[in-house]
Amino acid sequence: MESYLFPFDSLICMLLGISFTVWFTLLLVFIIVPAIFGVSFGIRRLYMKSLIKLFEWATLRMERGAKEKNQHLYKPYSNGIIAKEPVSLEQEIQEMRRGGAEPEFDMSDIFYFCRRGVESIVDDEVTKRFTAEELESWNLLTRSNYNFHHISTRLTALWGVGVLIRYGFLLPLRVTLAFTGVGLLVVLTSIVGLFPNGRMKNYLSDKVHLMCYRICVRALTAIITYHDSENKPKNGGICVANHTSPIDVIILASDGCYAMVGQVHGGLMGVIQRAMVKACPHIWFERSEVKDRHLVAKRLSDHVADESKLPILIFPEGTCINNTSVMMFKKGSFEISCTVYPVAIKYDPRFGDAFWNSSKFGMVNYLLHMMSSWAIVCSVWYLPPMSRMEGEDAVQFANRVKAAIARKGGLADLLWDGGLKRGKVKEVFKEEQQKLYSKVLVGSSEDRSRS
Amino acid sequence: MGSTNSTLLKIPNVEVLMQETGFSPAHIIRLHDRFKALDKEGRGYLCPQDFGAIKELAMNPIGDRIIGAFFSPGKETVDFHAFVKILAHFRPVDKDRPKEPNSPEPINSRSNKLKFAFQLYDQDKDGKISRDELLKVLRAMLGMQVTEEQLESIADRTIQEADLDRDDAISFEEFRKSLEKVNIDHKMSIRFLR
Numbered sequence: 001m002e003s004y005l006f007p008f009d010s011l012i013c014m015l016l017g018i019s020f021t022v023w024f025t026l027l028l029v030f031i032i033v034p035a036i037f038g039v040s041f042g043i044r045r046l047y048m049k050s051l052i053k054l055f056e057w058a059t060l061r062m063e064r065g066a067k068e069k070n071q072h073l074y075k076p077y078s079n080g081i082i083a084k085e086p087v088s089l090e091q092e093i094q095e096m097r098r099g100g101a102e103p104e105f106d107m108s109d110i111f112y113f114c115r116r117g118v119e120s121i122v123d124d125e126v127t128k129r130f131t132a133e134e135l136e137s138w139n140l141l142t143r144s145n146y147n148f149h150h151i152s153t154r155l156t157a158l159w160g161v162g163v164l165i166r167y168g169f170l171l172p173l174r175v176t177l178a179f180t181g182v183g184l185l186v187v188l189t190s191i192v193g194l195f196p197n198g199r200m201k202n203y204l205s206d207k208v209h210l211m212c213y214r215i216c217v218r219a220l221t222a223i224i225t226y227h228d229s230e231n232k233p234k235n236g237g238i239c240v241a242n243h244t245s246p247i248d249v250i251i252l253a254s255d256g257c258y259a260m261v262g263q264v265h266g267g268l269m270g271v272i273q274r275a276m277v278k279a280c281p282h283i284w285f286e287r288s289e290v291k292d293r294h295l296v297a298k299r300l301s302d303h304v305a306d307e308s309k310l311p312i313l314i315f316p317e318g319t320c321i322n323n324t325s326v327m328m329f330k331k332g333s334f335e336i337s338c339t340v341y342p343v344a345i346k347y348d349p350r351f352g353d354a355f356w357n358s359s360k361f362g363m364v365n366y367l368l369h370m371m372s373s374w375a376i377v378c379s380v381w382y383l384p385p386m387s388r389m390e391g392e393d394a395v396q397f398a399n400r401v402k403a404a405i406a407r408k409g410g411l412a413d414l415l416w417d418g419g420l421k422r423g424k425v426k427e428v429f430k431e432e433q434q435k436l437y438s439k440v441l442v443g444s445s446e447d448r449s450r451s
Numbered sequence: 452m453g454s455t456n457s458t459l460l461k462i463p464n465v466e467v468l469m470q471e472t473g474f475s476p477a478h479i480i481r482l483h484d485r486f487k488a489l490d491k492e493g494r495g496y497l498c499p500q501d502f503g504a505i506k507e508l509a510m511n512p513i514g515d516r517i518i519g520a521f522f523s524p525g526k527e528t529v530d531f532h533a534f535v536k537i538l539a540h541f542r543p544v545d546k547d548r549p550k551e552p553n554s555p556e557p558i559n560s561r562s563n564k565l566k567f568a569f570q571l572y573d574q575d576k577d578g579k580i581s582r583d584e585l586l587k588v589l590r591a592m593l594g595m596q597v598t599e600e601q602l603e604s605i606a607d608r609t610i611q612e613a614d615l616d617r618d619d620a621i622s623f624e625e626f627r628k629s630l631e632k633v634n635i636d637h638k639m640s641i642r643f644l645r
Contacts, residue, residue: 105589105605107613107621108630110513110571111638113592117517118541119641120507122485430510434594437512441593441605 031177035214044223044375048351051374054158055350061155105441113433166372174219174371181215182268186275188212193278202308205279206257213254222376224251231382232256233311233341236304238333241343242405243315244323245356246363247370248345251378258313259283259303263290281309297335304338311341316398322355323347323411329402331394339385342401344409348377381408468532472539472558478643482538486531496528497521512592516571524576540567543640562627564639569626579620582606 034040188208195201217224232255233239239258241248252258260282264273273284283303289295303309316329323346334340347354351374356366370376383404388397405411459465459476462483469479487493489501502518503509511517521529521537529537542559556563572580572588585606593602613621613629621629 105609107572107609107626108633108638109592110568110588111633111635113511113513114517114568114571115541115639115641117508117511117514118538120505120511121489121502121517122482122538122641124505124507430512430514431594433510433512434592435596438593438596441597 027173027176031218032180032215035218036211038210038214044221047221048223048375048377051351058155058158109437166374170221171372174221177215177219178371181212181219182272184215185209185212186272189275189279193275202280208279209257209276210254213250216250217254220247220250220370220376221374222247222251222378224255224377225379226255227379227381228384229255229382231341231384233258233343233382233385234339235309235311236307237311237339237341237385238300238304238336239311239313239341239343240316240329240333240401240405241313241345242323242409242411243317244345244347245354245366245370247354247376248315249313251345251380252313252343255380257310259310261285261300261312261314263287283312293332297332300333301336301338304336316402322357323349329398331398334388334394334398334401337388339387340397340401341385342383342405344381344383344405344411346379346381346409346411348379351375351377354378379409383408462531464532468535472535473542473545474535474539474643479535482535483531486534496530497534498528512594513571513588516574516588516591519574520567520570537567540564541639541641542643544636559640561635564635565627565630566623568639569623572621572626579618579622580626581620582610585609585621 030041030043185208188211189205192201192204192208195204239252241252249260253260257280259280260276262273262282262284264270264284264286273282276282277284281303283299285296285299300312303312314333316333353373354370354376361369386397386401386404388394392400459480462468462479465479468474469476474482486497489505490497491501491504499518499522502521503514508514508517521534523533536558539558540563544559544561545557569580570576572584574584574587586602589602589605610619610621613625615625615628616622
């Protein structure tokens with residue numbers, strides 16, 4: 001019996017050995033070496049184009065299938081479930097007064113507030129921003145499909161093949177790359193840290209960081225298009241960008257060298273952080289220091305003042321937004337007097353939704369999702385540098401930068417605070433409404449008593 | 452995208468719901484998604500805090516009253532059926548609905564819309580809006596922007612105009628009469644897409 005198995009055994013070993021070698025050679029040649037030198041074979045873009053054609057076919061097939069079976073196709077609306085009337089309080093009340101009579105309190109005034117209230121229960125601007133964006137066409141991922149239903153065998157088979165490819169081939173490949181990238185980062189930055197401070201060290205540190213981030217970019221199959229690279233951030237400035245996921249850091253850092261800002265973590269993150277800081281100065285805060293705003297501002301200012309240090313990368317929204325809008329920027333980073341380099345990042349949701357809903361998924365779950373999507377496709381726009389103008393305070397400056405980023409990235413510019421994801425609305429907003437209404441009522445009765 | 456039938460089947464008694472409220476299957480699914488989005492812990496019902504988490508509602512001067520309208524007296528939770536039935540009040544009036552003599556009045560009739568608005572004023576549900584209740588609503592809508600005297604004068608004038616049987620309170624019939632000429636359908640309807 002035993003002699004039976006021996007030839008099979010060695011055959012299997014040989015096959016495994018060969019496939020591993022082939023695997024690693026391919027990996028090295030097509031992915032790691034280009035990453036080191038920053039060149040690209042264009043394989044990913046080809047992949048992206050074929051995927052688009054595939055998705056379009058899949059969408060058409062689903063529509064046709066639904067029509068044949070005479071079922072309603074549930075089309076998700078990106079605009080919402082109701083059409084809200086953009087009528088303001090004053091207009092509404094004037095209409096209700098039926099011309100002639102001066103606006104004074106009427107029992108029907110409550111209708112306006114009532115309707116607005118119920119409208120917001122059915123569909124409000126803020127809750128929408130914290131759930132993943134809805135797609136018009138299906139990208140063969142069950143997680144972005146409402147009620148996956150058997151429409152046709154071909155479609156289901158395609159979906160099945162998609163699962164096999166994504167989980168059987170792409171995922172292991174990406175995980176290998178990720179480990180390689182992170183491992184290299186830790187090892188190489190520690191080695192560079194042994195060099196004496198000087199130009200050589202800075203040069204090496206830049207190269208090492210770029211190389212490792214590029215490997216990580218390939219680990220996610222991220223296809224990034226950089227626009228306006230002449231506006232890339234320079235030393236002694238702060239780079240601000242809108243925040244959708246932790247991947248934003250990798251995307252930006254694979255095209256330029258930045259000083260990171262963040263809290264000191266334990267575990268693997270802590271190891272990475274400690275290694276990185278050996279090669280070039282990043283800003284890591286202890287948990288206790290984060291609360292002290294003056295300390296934070298001072299450290300940032302000191303870093304910025306030193307021309308030899310890299311530009312700081314900051315995400316002023318403070319939390320991950322779902323990439324359909326830009327929320328209020330926290331003013332802290334805008335109080336430091338230096339040039340601000342705004343950057344807009346916009347993800348294409350057709351290939352994989354990069355938004356991290358931290359209340360729904362943990363980090364590991366999220367990374368797994370990312371690595372089993374088709375690809376991450378995004379565009380990065382470098383906007384021309386901005387500085388605070390005379391007579392402008394930090395909040396106004398922050399809003400100006402935010403508007404520029406929103407406009408460039410095609411995102412909605414919202415006044416709402418990203419902190420609303422977790423906190424309560426301030427009383428101030430309610431007062432605004434009350435002020436408006438009282439102006440309409442009382443303001444006019446004052447006119448009446450005067451005449 | 453996918454067929455609607457599978458989600459509809461998951462909702463209990465959905466046929467009855469559609470008939471009572473007049474919502475189409477697509478609307479029901481949309482509302483169900485919204486219900487689930489508000490029900491963050493996935494308990495299958497909503498409580499006042501879930502409504503309170505809606506930022507735009509929190510900044511509405513009568514937000515609390517609107518939230519209260521969703522919960523029957525004594526109940527602390529609202530399930531999907533009750534949720535949809537309340538929202539049905541805001542469907543535009545069906546103009547070509549045949550008047551069947553024995554069928555109950557549709558939820559989105561003019562009269563029912565008025566009743567909904569009436570209960571926003573009449574918090575103790577005694578069927579009358581007392582002077583006190585009127586003052587409370589005025590205070591909610593105007594906040595600290597007006598003085599006590601201005602509020603009282605507004606309340607007095609309103610009661611004077613609407614109160615026909617001189618009992619110093621506004622009953623539902625008096626409420627309805629004072630709003631005879633107002634286009635309730637327009638003011639108290641929300642346009643549901645598709």
